[in-house]
Amino acid sequence: MLAINNRKGMTLIEIMIVLAIIGGISALLLPRLTGSMDKAKVKETKIHMGQISNALQMYYTDCNKYPQTLEGLTTQDPNCSNWGPEPYIKNIKDRWEHDYVYELNGSEIHLKSYGKDGREGGSGYDADISLDDL
Known part of the structure; x- marks a missing residue:
């Protein structure tokens, strides 16, 4: 009889090598992607x-x-007859889903996001962002 070596699929070693290569590439690209x-x-x-x-x-x-x-931008103000009918803006959270810091001093407004960490101060992506930065 003639033995035919019909090899289908991959061995465990070959699969592990492929996974190691994919893991190495991911480890190199992940910091750049998150940044x-x-x-x-x-x-x-x-x-x-x-x-x-x-x-x-x-x-x-x-x-x-x-x-x-x-919240006065998203829900109707009963003291304002000209409000609406639609909200002025729907989302009042920053892109990290933290609340903005909003202060009203007379006719002067201050709006700030505390950045990625959600705490005052910081540097890099944790730095505060204010209207003055626009």
Whole structure:
């Protein structure tokens, strides 16, 4: 009889080598990918802060005052007859899903995101972002 060596599939060693190569490539690319994602979130937060600033100006135009909290942009103010009918903005969280810091001093508004870590101060992607940074 003639023996035919018909080999189908891969051996365990070959599979482990492929997985090691994929793991090595992933280990090299993962830090760059997460850094790019954080950089994008900083840019998105700045854009979103600009949108909130515009919504605050529209609210001021309609109600002749700024809201006491950012929730005033999403839910109707009973003290403003010109509010709505749609919310001025739907999302009032930064791109890390942290609340913005909103302060109203008379007619002066301050809006800030505490960055990736959600705490005041920091550097890099943890740095605070304010309207002045736009």
